[in-house]
Amino acid sequence: xxxxxxxxxxxxxxxxxxxxxxxxxxxxxxxxxxxxxxxxxxxxxxxxxxxxxxxxxxxxxxxxxxxxxxxxxxxxxxxxxxxxxxxxxxxxxxxxxxxxxxxxxxxxxxxxxxx
Amino acid sequence: xxxxxxxxxxxxxxxxxxxxxxxxxxxxxxxxxxxxxxxxxxxxxxxxxxxxxxxxxxxxxxxxxxxxxxxxxxxxxxxxxxxxxxxxxxxxxxxxxxxxxxxxxxxxxxx
Numbered sequence: 330x331x332x333x334x335x336x337x338x339x340x341x342x343x344x345x346x347x348x349x350x351x352x353x354x355x356x357x358x359x360x361x362x363x364x365x366x367x368x369x370x371x372x373x374x375x376x377x378x379x380x381x382x383x384x385x386x387x388x389x390x391x392x393x394x395x396x397x398x399x400x401x402x403x404x405x406x407x408x409x410x411x412x413x414x415x416x417x418x419x420x421x422x423x424x425x426x427x428x429x430x431x432x433x434x435x436x437x438x439x440x441x442x443x444x
Numbered sequence: 445x446x447x448x449x450x451x452x453x454x455x456x457x458x459x460x461x462x463x464x465x466x467x468x469x470x471x472x473x474x475x476x477x478x479x480x481x482x483x484x485x486x487x488x489x490x491x492x493x494x495x496x497x498x499x500x501x502x503x504x505x506x507x508x509x510x511x512x513x514x515x516x517x518x519x520x521x522x523x524x525x526x527x528x529x530x531x532x533x534x535x536x537x538x539x540x541x542x543x544x545x546x547x548x549x550x551x552x553x554x555x
Contacts, residue, residue, distance in 0.1 A: 371547035435488040
């Protein structure tokens with residue numbers, strides 16, 4: 330597609346439920362990133378995929394969070410047993426390579442509200 | 445680890461005023477530096493970047509110079525417009541190829 334696509338754009342869920350957030354990166358982009366944007370907290374790195382390499386999961390806040398990337402394209406971020414502190418905007422980005430000066434393109438984000 | 449510190453907002457200016465948003469960083473090695481902008485209701489987009497010391501990134505009238513001696517990458521614009529109202533994020537990319545962001549600075553420009 331023309332840009333990074335994320336779905337759903339908004340998600341309201343009850344505390345304790347599992348949620349799945351989807352990211353469709355730009356076609357041909359080998360690097361994919363997930364970030365979390367909380368009010369007043371900037372952007373928090375969650376996980377990074379690059380090609381067929383093992384993902385960098387160092388930013389995942391707990392074992393309730395996991396992500397996968399199928400076929401080097403679409404990625405799904407799963408949050409199990411959601412908590413109120415998980416409420417945030419979850420942003421996905423992709424870039425053509427993993428070279429440090431390559432521009433990352435962001436999706437519009439999924440706004441998750443846990444009630 | 446890597447970190448980015450930028451001035452807190454909101455920054456409120458009148459149209460045609462001069463803008464400076466300060467950004468300093470901590471990183472090992474030689475990171476690349478970026479400014480991203482998030483307009484209301486839109487996703488983040490790259491505004492400008494600099495990949496080595498003394499480089500100046502520029503776009504849409506905005507400029508920032510990579511100052512290694514002061515570990516800074518301040519964003520400037522000589523004459524802001526109402527349409528520049530947005531949240532601006534300073535970021536760096538270091539050895540792990542991930543972007544580390546500051547907390548963002550909201551800019552509000554009034555006519």
